[in-house]
Amino acid sequence: MIASQNDNNPSAGSAAPIIRAVQESHAGADDAAGASGAGARRRPMGRQMLDRLRRGRRPRFSALVVALIAVVSLATGFRACNCNRAWTEVSAAATPEANPLKGMMPFAPADASHSPGLQDNAPPYTMEWLTLPVSDVVTGPGTYSWDKLDAHLNAIASRGHQAVLRFYVDYPGRPSGIPSYLLTSHAVTTHEYTVNGNAPGQSLAPDYNDPEMMSMLTGFVSALGQQYDGDPRLAFVTHGLVGFWGEGHTFPMNGKVSGDNPSGENWMPSSANQNTLIDTWDGAFQVTxxxxxxxxxxxxxxxxxYHDDSFGYATMDTADWHFLPQLKQAKADQAWQQHPIGGEVYPGIQECSVRNPGSCMASGSNGGTVDINASIKATHASWLVDNWAFTTTLNGTERERAVQASAETGYDLAVARWRMRNGKVEVQIANNGVAPFYYNWNVEAVAINTSNGTEVGRTTLNGDLRKIEVSKTQTFSGQLPADPAGQNTILVRVVNPLESGQPLRFSSAGQDQTLPGYLTLGRTPTT
Known part of the structure; x- marks a missing residue:
């Protein structure tokens, strides 16, 4: 809890401010004349007044009148302004089990018209993992149809959720995601394969270095950004596209000789083409x-x-190819301070990490340990895909483990304290989570008449949620109608731009007390 920083708050009924006002406002003419000579040192006006009183010299009547007027004005001013109103501390509360833009999530239904097949006691969640083939959108050279994507995004939003999106061209076990115009014309070389659960007639690996393929991919990314950057139905977008499952690798077809790759073929795009795709993504999305x-x-x-698709299994610093060592080697281990970290809990440990963590503690890759909570803290992860936790019946203990891990991801915003002075409301927000909040969502303050519940005023506070560093605070401020009689109750909320979306809840006492989605701060102070 942040200690209260009470400003000096003079009382209008106190004699001390009045005496000081008299002392500092007036001096006799003789003293003023005596101080006017060259090199003379002017004594403080209050000291001059005291000297006069000690010497028995009476100040002029006109000066006394001015002094009395000044005293009354100052006293009245203190009473009306009350400019030094003290901060009011806000008590902490438990971290919400689910909040927007953070936490664990299940897969979105493959058919946009279907509802998720989740268990009745599934953990709460705010996002859904959506993977789609590029062929659902790209209909020809430079032509696109967004109908299927919109259908999915609308369905997810109707459930109060936002999507984490990935497009692919090669998903083992599924039909090819390469646009049909490239397949039917044989414009791009493709590879059949039987690794990773694929079978003949299913997915195909394209030649990513083919100019036609690169033109299609860069054009698609640019068009996607133009159409959806900043769309409130989207939470995050992973680059995808390249490699098996869109995970950015073609293992075992990665240039190394092995039983599955006896010729040592490398199906990855060249470094230059990978960089081109990265640059295209960066240019296409400025908000999302x-x-x-x-x-x-x-x-x-x-x-x-960055996202880790083997989260918890190959995450920690126990092998140089794990997620954290790779971030450190690339000098990207502090990227989380400005950009989100996510991933998928490795499918092979999704069950044991929830049902019996001790049974899979030693099953991590290269002698590492499976510890989802430690991995969340070490990577500062904001979101994780874990479909198993939502589609399997969990007992109370298992559900609590999943809920706790989900709540530990990402930001954790709390209002530390607030105050209101002459209608100016100031709210100090702290981030007690492991990662920042990555969107500039508005923060609103609302004044509600305590007697009849009507809204008296509403304002968007100045400030940027993205700038609240972990374990730090930022003060947000705005203007509401003055309420000298203390008749109003002040509420605050973070505005989710997705109207059907779930509200962001603070880890503070008073959340949802007066209105759902709002934190009740308290009554306006009387003046």
Whole structure:
């Protein structure tokens, strides 16, 4: 809790301010004349007044009248202004189980017309993981249809959620995501394969270095950004596109000889083409955060976050190819301070990490340990995909583990204290989470008449949620109608731009007390 910083608050009924006002406002003419000579040192006016009183010299009547007027004016001014109103501390409360733009999430339904097949006691969540083939959008060279994507985004939004989006061209076990015009014309070379659960007639790996392929990909990314950057239905977008599942790798077809790759083929795009895609993503999205799978010199120069698709399994610093060591090697380990970190809990540990964490503690890659909560803190992760936790019946203990891990991700905003002076409301917001809030959502203050519940005033506060560093505070301020009689109750909220979206709740006492989605701060002080 932040200690109260009470300003000096003179009381209108106190004699001390009046005496000081008299002392500092008047001096006799003789003293003024005596101080006018060259090199003379002027004594403070209050000291001059005291000297006069000590010497028995009476100040002129006109000066006394002026002094009395000044005293009355000052006293009245103190009473009306009350400019030094003290801060009011706000008690802490438990971290909400779910909040927008953070936490664990399930898969969105493959069919936009279907509802998620989740368990009745599934943990609360605010986002859904949506993966789509590029062929759902790209209909020809430079032509696009957004109908399928919009159908998914609208369905997700209707459930009060926002989407984390990835597009792919090669998803093992699914039909190819390469646009049909490139397949039917054989404009791009493709590879059949049987690794990663794929079978003949299913997904195909394209030649990412083919100019036609690169033209399609960069054109698609630019068009996607033009159409959806800043769309409130979207929470985050991962770069996807390249490699198996859009995860940015083609293992085992990665240039190394192995049983699955006896010729040592490398199906990845060249470094130059990878950089071109990174630059295109960076230019296409200015509002909606995007995330890359692997850090590089190019990603570090761009405004991107990162996602770990083997989260908890190959995350910690126990092998040089794990997520954290790669971030450190690329000097991207502090990227979380401006750009989000996300990922998917590795499917092989989703069950044991919830049902019996001790049973999979030693199952991490390369002798590492599986510790989801430690991985969240170390990476400053804001969101994680964990479909198993939402589609399997959990007992009370298991559900609590999943809920706790979800709540520990991302930001955790709390109002530390507030005050109101002459209608100016100031709210100090703290971030007690592991990551910043990555959007500039508005913060509103509302005045409600306590007697009849009517809204008296509403204002958007000055400030930027993105600038609240972890374990730090920022003060937000704005103007509401003055309420000298103390008849109003002041509320504050963060405005989710998705009208159907879930409200952001503070970890503060008074949340949802007066209105759903609002934090009640208290009554306006009387003056």
């Amino acid at each position: 955060p995007t995330l890359a799978r692997y850090p590089s010199a190019e990603t570090v120069k761009r405004g991107v976050g």
